[in-house]
Amino acid sequence: MLGSLRVDGKRIKLPKIGWVKMFQELRSEGKILRVTLSKTETHRWFGSITVDTGTPNVRRDTRGLPVVGIDVGINSLATLDTGKHYDNPRPVKRYERKLAREQRKLSRKVFLSNNWYKQKERVAKLHYKIACIRNDAHHQATTEIVNMASAIGIETLSITNMLKNRKLAKALSDSALGGFLSKLKSKAEVLGIPVIEAPHFFASSKTCSKCGYVKEELSLSERIFHCEFCYTSIDRDQNAAINLKNLAVGYTES
Numbered sequence: 001m002l003g004s005l006r007v008d009g010k011r012i013k014l015p016k017i018g019w020v021k022m023f024q025e026l027r028s029e030g031k032i033l034r035v036t037l038s039k040t041e042t043h044r045w046f047g048s049i050t051v052d053t054g055t056p057n058v059r060r061d062t063r064g065l066p067v068v069g070i071d072v073g074i075n076s077l078a079t080l081d082t083g084k085h086y087d088n089p090r091p092v093k094r095y096e097r098k099l100a101r102e103q104r105k106l107s108r109k110v111f112l113s114n115n116w117y118k119q120k121e122r123v124a125k126l127h128y129k130i131a132c133i134r135n136d137a138h139h140q141a142t143t144e145i146v147n148m149a150s151a152i153g154i155e156t157l158s159i160t161n162m163l164k165n166r167k168l169a170k171a172l173s174d175s176a177l178g179g180f181l182s183k184l185k186s187k188a189e190v191l192g193i194p195v196i197e198a199p200h201f202f203a204s205s206k207t208c209s210k211c212g213y214v215k216e217e218l219s220l221s222e223r224i225f226h227c228e229f230c231y232t233s234i235d236r237d238q239n240a241a242i243n244l245k246n247l248a249v250g251y252t253e254s
C-alpha cells in the first residue's frame with residue numbers, strides 16, 4: 001500500500017491518505033525501508049520512518065568524558081554529581097486545576113450525549129498535553145546526559161514500594177521517574193555507555209560522599225546533607241549523585 005511513498009523532506013504522500021505534513025525533516029539520509037503510522041487515543045497521527053543509512057552503528061569514543069552519577073527525585077527531575085539540576089516540569093501540577101475543572105464538567109454532561117463526547121475529548125487532550133510536556137523534558141535531559149558521559153551511575157528505584165507511600169505517590173507518578181530512567185538506559189545502550197544501577201541496599205542518600213559516614217536517619221525534608229563526622233554540608237541530591245558516581249567508577253575500573 002505504501003509502495004509509492006515519496007519523501008521530499010517536508011511532505012510525504014501516502015496513497016489513500018494524501019499529503020502529510022512532516023514536522024521535522026528526516027535526520028538520516030538513505031533508503032527508506034518502512035513507514036509506520038500510528039494513531040493515538042486523542043486522534044493524533046504519528047509517522048515513524050525507518051531509514052537504512054548503509055553504515056552500522058558506531059560506538060562513540062567516550063574517552064576523556066567523565067563518569068556521571070545521577071540522583072533522580074521529586075524536587076528536581078535529576079541532579080548530577082557536578083551539582084547540575086534538571087528541573088521537573090511538574091506538568092500535572094500546572095494543569096491540575098484545569099484538568100479537574102474539565103473533569104467536573106464532564107461529570108455533569110449527559111452520559112454518551114454529543115456534549116459528553118466533546119467534553120471527553122477535551123479531557124483527553126489535556127492528558128495528552130501533560131504527557132507531551134513530561135516526555136519532552138525527559139528526552140532533553142537524557143540526551144544531554146548520555147552525550148557527556150563515559151559511564152552512568154543511577155539508583156534502582158523501587159517505585160512500587162515508593163508508591164505505597166501516599167504522599168510520595170502523587171509527586172512520583174507526576175514526574176514519572178520510571179519513564180525517565182528507561183529513556184536514559186535505552187539511549188545509553190545505543191551509544192554503548194554502561195549504566196551501573198546501585199543495589200537496593202545502597203544508601204546513596206544517607207552516606208556522606210566525602211568520608212563515607214552513613215547516617216541512621218535522613219528525613220525527606222532535609223534538603224542539605226550535614227555530616228556529623230567530617231562536618232561536610234552539601235546539597236542532598238548532589239551528595240547522593242556523587243555516591244552513585246563513585247559506585248559507577250568502582251564498577252568500570254574493576
Ligand SMILES: [Zn+2]
Binds near residue numbers: 212230232
Ligand atoms: Zn562526612
